Every structure is written in C-alpha cells, then in structure tokens.
Amino acid sequence: MATNENAPGGETGGVKDEQLTGGYVETTIPRQHVDELLALATAAAEMVDDIQGQQRRESAAFGEGYALGLAAGVDVGRDQAETDMTEAWRPVAESVRRLGRTLTFEEIERRRWDGRREDFGLPRPGDYTGGPVDWETGRPLGRGTAA
Structure with a gap:
C-alpha cells in the first residue's frame, strides 16, 4: 500500500x-x-x-541537409544552363561552319565590302550625304528648297 x-x-x-x-x-x-x-x-x-541537445542535433542535421540540397540544386541548374546554351549555339555554329567551308576568303571579303580597302571610308552609292530629304522620293533636296 x-x-x-x-x-x-x-x-x-x-x-x-x-x-x-x-x-x-x-x-x-x-x-x-x-x-x-x-x-x-x-x-x-x-x-x-536532452531537449536542447536534441534541438542542436536536429538544427545541425537540417543545416547540413539544406546545404547538400542547395549544392545539388546549383549543380543541376548549371548543367541545365550549359545544355540550354549548347542547344541555342548549335545552329549558329553550324551556319558558321557551313559558311567557312563553302566560301573562299576573297568571297567573304567581297560580301563584306565590294570595293578596295583604300576606299572603305569613302561614301558609297546610295549613302545619305546630309541635308534635307524629300519625304516621298527619299532624294536629297537642294539648299533653300522646302520639303
């Protein structure tokens, strides 16, 4: 009892x-x-x-898990970005490769500028030379002429 x-x-x-x-x-x-x-x-x-000890252990485990998850997520994100950039660049690279194989250096230079190197800075036919331009025709107006 x-x-x-x-x-x-x-x-x-x-x-x-x-x-x-x-x-x-x-x-x-x-x-x-x-x-x-x-x-x-x-x-x-x-x-x-042991409540405080348990809380410390759980906080440490959570922090470690969070850090590992973040690192894995960053790695996955970077891998995906690299894959996306590779896919986006592929058509450009193929175009450059194809262009480089089909055209000679002289043809590429001609397409870039159809004149002599010495004349590169001079006005070309059709270039805007300054002054007023007729709205309808696009031709320069003489000085003193109203548009």
Missing part, C-alpha cells in the same frame, strides 16, 4: 480512492507497475533534460 510519506505531521494514512474528499489519498499499486512507472519517469526526465 503506497502512502503519502510527505504529509504534514508524518501522516501515513488517508482515505481510499473511492472516497476522495480532498484529503490524502491512499493507493495500492503492484510492485511491478511501480518499477515500470519509475522507469518511464526516469526516461521522461532524461528526454526532458
């Missing part, structure tokens, strides 16, 4: 559970249950004592 040993005046008795009147309660607990309850209470106390 379990009793309240801390009762005032060293009382060791009390009323039975069925007769609760606000006084001391006397309860009968089998010894095997007392041991189990004591083990549970001890385990609970240890868990409460």
